[in-house]
Amino acid sequence: MTLAFAEERASAIPLCVVHQDDFSNWHASQPDAVQTWVDANGFVGALGDALMIPNDTGTPGLAVVGYGTAAKRARVRFPLAAGALKLPAGTYKIVEGLPEAVAATETLGWLLTGYAFDRYKAAAGHAARLVAPEGVDAALVERLAAAERLTRDLINTPAADMGPDALEAAARDLATAQGAQISVISGADLLAQNFPMIHAVGRAAAQAPRLIELRKGDTGPKLTLVGKGVCFDTGGLNLKPGGSMGLMKKDMGGAANVLGLAQLILASNLPVQLRVLIPAVENAVAGNAFRPGDVLTARNGQTVEINNTDAEGRLVLADALALGQEEEPDLMISMATLTGAARVAVGPDLAPFYTDHAQDAAALAEAAQHHADPVWQMPFHTPYEAMIEPQIADLDNAPSGGFAGSITAALFLRRFAGNARYMHFDIYGWCPSAKPGLAKGGVTQGVRALFASLPGMLSL
Template sequence: MTQPAPDPAPDFLPAGTAAVPIRCVGSTDWPEVEASLSGPQAAYARAIDFAPKAGRLALLPGPDGTLACALFGLGDTGAASYDRLLPGKLPGLLPPGAYRLAGDAVDPAQAALAWLLGSYRFGRYRSASAERPRLVAPDDVDADEIARIAGAVALGRDLVNTPANDLGPAEIEDAARALAARHGAEIAVIGGEALARDFPLVHAVGAASDRAPRLIDLSWGEADAPAIVLVGKGVAFDTGGLDIKPAAGMLLMKKDMGGAAAALAAADMVMGARLRLRLRVLIPAVENAVSGNAFRPGDVLASRAGLSVEIGNTDAEGRLILADALALADAAAPDLIVDFATLTGAARVALGPDLPAFFTEDEALALEVAAAGDAALDPVWRMPLHAPYASLLDSKVADLNNVSGGPFAGAITAALFLRRFAPETRAHVHFDLYGWNPSTKPGRPEGGEVQTARLVYALLKARYGQ
């Protein structure tokens, strides 16, 4: 079957394009905005009972009956529940055409980013995508930067949304190679017997699939710049292995490579902005399948770090492949390690699908992460690396077990497991993310999401600048 080309990444119309103005209106702004409308427009707004409630849209005609302007309600912009990505709802409400933001009720850069994020569509398997509204970039914003960020998010979303029959370990490698070629980065891929020797946990997890596992290693930047390593969990599909998931648990497992997608999206932003970093991206890419050579509960596996791991559950495979990648990252003594993983259901139970958990021992770094998440409209919540819980991972036959064996503190024990494999790098942030929008929200269409990628870019830009 010939598949249509993916939808292009959302972008802005050129400056100067004739466009319909959009007046964003908060609950306290409406009297002033209403007074500024022409008599017929104000009468029309009253006739349709327009009120500036969050997400409410009114299309106002001009004298000739054509669309003259749009009113978009913001609600109470001072409320704690106000969504700063609310303008991202507009691409799904407006008819096709050219638009521009008018007035000062919203931050123009945030609103423009929200628009592009909300314009994303995954159209790979559809015969044609409907024409959509387009935005002229607001004045006095870095339109190129906003478009680069939105394009990187679209890249990551496309990867997460692609089903596993078309996205296995080889296709994750292809995406990394394409990204490296676009930015002039170096890339090396380790597989086969070298993988079994040097990355035994990655090899063991991926061995049961007929799609070979691999360790993808991308590097970019100046040798004397701060060294940053991004590690992304690349499980193209997770059956659970011999501890097989029920059918309902497998439905969204194409998204189990969401950590790899987030790492690649963040790397795209960093390289596109030419930040002065020595960037390294490590992606262990596997499929956790079932066959005669699948690793088993009770097996004891070697790791790159030299620690032996007893397998308490084959469905806790993500931490295994990350362990080998983190050991490689830690050995190079980088300034910062960030790992991204769709790792535990426990984090979703604690924080829900919209709020990834993060873990770090570095108090100053934790404050920076929280601030970057707020600035990038990419929120997270810190959870504790409670050291006494490490005893829950004790094994009677190996250095540690890959699961705690009990119902408590699943996200914390997973994070503590990972820390055993990067002990020298104190500046280490672990993100436990969902990687999926269960329903459409402003700027966040239902489907794959690269949570924390924009946060990490904002963090690195604040730390290391240009």
């Protein structure tokens, strides 16, 4: 499987990207033989249409893909990929029709059609290869594709092969590849070093809970990324029903997205002091599992009443955030598959995020538009703080009532971010059905938008 551009070669098939609302002009500009072939095959430039046009020898002389109308393109993340999927195997070079403003994003979508998860059986993505168009930063697009592949592979791997041990191994592989430092605190050492909630959530599992820390850079602004690494979530003693447990291998999607973003930052030599914190646990059921009604004391001294052991992600993130803010980073970002409430609010495609900084929100939203990585700002609505304050502890990990579940979870996390400039993503990390450029399964959310906006946020 390759998610890279093809080398320039004379045998590459010329490819025209045809806009449906400009079809008549394009059609009129073509030789008679091309017009005849196009008409005979009913091609009009509709989104997702593709056609091979033979030359005089009967071999492919020209390929065309439909780019549809603006209204149709607005309904697809990667419109060019929709047509690319209809092309046969071969190497193609775009000669006209692809707008320069979207060329990088559209060619990324093309590369992503080549993704397939092949760990357990032979599988291959789409075999149509593309020569990088002039003006496109091919190396950057390939780095974006590589980050996507890392995240997808991690999320798609079942929990039997992606427990805390394997998640740590993936982080170590990244550190080795990028020359970063890595350290891990696990098991009883979590208690000795004051990470009690990470330990409490993961202590019932066969693989020890741990806090994974990756670092690189000693100059530039301090950027701390925190990713939820719950490698499987049974719900604990508040056991999930079977239907709700089916996708819980993806509950480490926050960690997977953070590792993908970290790889992108490191491979691009972004001049920051990068710190990655991943609390990696399995929320299992055993005699020593934490219980509803327990009161836990977090790293920063706040007490938390456990009213639902299935609201465990915010607990492990809390200890990691408390550690992260101790170094006073210039920006701290958490990513987590945290609440069903976020899915009810915005569905699987949008990545809701929280921040108190209007400029960061605006930069992120603008970047999302340009990089086919949709996000949506949600409010840190301070009046809801009372909803996360129970009678017998400082905080409640699962407020009753069911209202504003994503917001109350974000407010809970903000309590542990201290005075840090903080942004939180409540992502889904999963594509429920295949779409152009988006295979069914694990997926990045917010990563490309964040990467594009970080230079502005951090004044790089």
